[in-house]
Amino acid sequence: MVKKIIDADGQFLSLAEPWADASTGAGRLMPAVLGGLADVERDLIRRGAGEGRARAKLRGRHMRRPAKMTAAQKQEARRRRKDGESVADLARSYGVSPAAIYRATA
Structure with a gap:
């Protein structure tokens, strides 16, 4: 969101967070760093979920809704x-x- 504002030649200044001032170098760096951390965390979650599904499959479990009819x-x-x-x-x-x-x- 902040990137869209900056890309549109706007400025972002958070009243609550002084480090989030897009007119400074550090203020432009922080969204990039936080976005990178979010990407890494998303990748770790996706990898962990995939490994969990693979382990469940090996144990014979299925990952779908239980059937309503026998x-x-x-x-x-x-x-x-x-x-x-x-x-x-x-x-x-x-x-x-x-x-x-x-x-x-x-």
């Missing part, structure tokens, strides 16, 4: 759909959306 319920829904029951009725009986029924019975 395999047995999906099989039963397919049978009931084949017998002519409507998607809306099936969705109500299992407490899921019609889209979930379509996916389960496809």
Whole structure:
């Protein structure tokens, strides 16, 4: 944000932080330093999260929402759909959306 102001030939002066005066060299340096630190921290978080996902995958964990319907319920829904029951009725009986029924019975 401060960079946009400076790039537009404006000046930034914080009333609360005396070091954040964009008209001085130190004031122009601080946003660059803080931005660099934020980039490094973001990279560390991204790397750590990726490693955590990889470890979870090795342990057999999945990183998605739990299924609302069990395999047995999906099989039963397919049978009931084949017998002519409507998607809306099936969705109500299992407490899921019609889209979930379509996916389960496809």
